[in-house]
Amino acid sequence: MKLTLFSAGLFACLFSMVSATALTYKIGANEKACFYALAEKKGSKIAFYFAVQSGGSFDINYAVTGPGEKVILDGEKERQGDFVFTANEVGEYKFCFDNEMSTYSEKFVDFEISVEDEVRAQLPSKQGSTPEQTTALEESIYKISGQLSTIARNQKYFRTRENRNFSTVRSTESRIVNFSLVQCLMVICMGALQVFVVQFFFKGARKGYV
Template identity: 35%
Template sequence: FFFDCWRLNLETMQVGRLITLTYFLYLVGFVDAFGSGLTLKIEAHAEHCVFDDVKTAGDRVFFSFQVTAGGSLDIDVAIHGPEMGDIWTTERESESRVLFKAPVTGTYQFCFSNKMSTLTGKTVQFHISVGDPIEAMSKNKNKDRKRPDSIERSIVRLEEGLMEIRDEQQYLRTRERIHRDTAESTNARVMYWSIFESGLLVLMGLGQVFYLKRCFEVTRNV
């Protein structure tokens, strides 16, 4: 009897953990739907825009970008509202982060311009996040006449923190790769220049030896 009770409790705990894990994965997917990270290749004299919809006025919009390859690692960026008004613009920037509240609903444009470049294309990595997962979950719960409990809020906040850590790690990895590429390129140039200097010194030494040898040669007429 006691063995059966212990086995029943163990099975109940396993089922409860499985349900909790399933619910957590559901919330992870729910929160992850609010953000998107992409990479674009912008050719010279080209401009590319991406679009994202804001369904509620006052929603939080987070936008970040970083030029990872190409030329001087700079690009022109602009954010346009639904009425084609400029919300934010910058020129010849390598990286930046913007957080603002959408004044109106509609489709917002995030444009990258490489028109100032004559030959080199640019590779841009960017991230767009629209809305607050907690508020969206509350609205969905209110439709069912329920409110998210503290556990749900804690899980979503935890997932938000994990997403921020993930984005920060990706940002730092990208910066490290850019700096490593720059350092490796500089080291390669130094190495090639050192090889050139060494070869030039060897040639100059051989030339001086040959010249001195010719100077001390005595020509005898028979």
């Protein structure tokens, strides 16, 4: 299976140009899905985040390849990952998830791909302001941006934990229900067997066996 995915949104800020895509995708058993991002400039920063939210043992195989099918990142049976690398070549970068190791479990994967250009826009200078004031404002903006990124990463982490805990609770509940049904069935079968044995021993034609 091959899916082509380019940037779904473009966010322009004072210090950089970023294109990013965040999706939740269901990967079926024995399925491989690939997504693509385009780096238009050499030296762009590409961020790649993923987390398995439910299914199986919450693990997935992944691989990131650049132009010319050069492998940049790969891993097997990983639950989540958060990477940033530099695009040394202009072109299309491929991000693949492989669930071929699973014979029956489908998995839900949250992932985000963002491409950020390093070119920074110049802040408009106010009449009468000094370069030191402009620099201080830029540093404040960069600091706020870093703190927002930290908050976003923490939110992703807690969301992943919440989804996995809910999946564990649902799995445990299903097992308890199934065990209770089996137990009830066994009690019914034992009761029927006891009735049959009692009838067998006290049946008129077999009184001699008592």
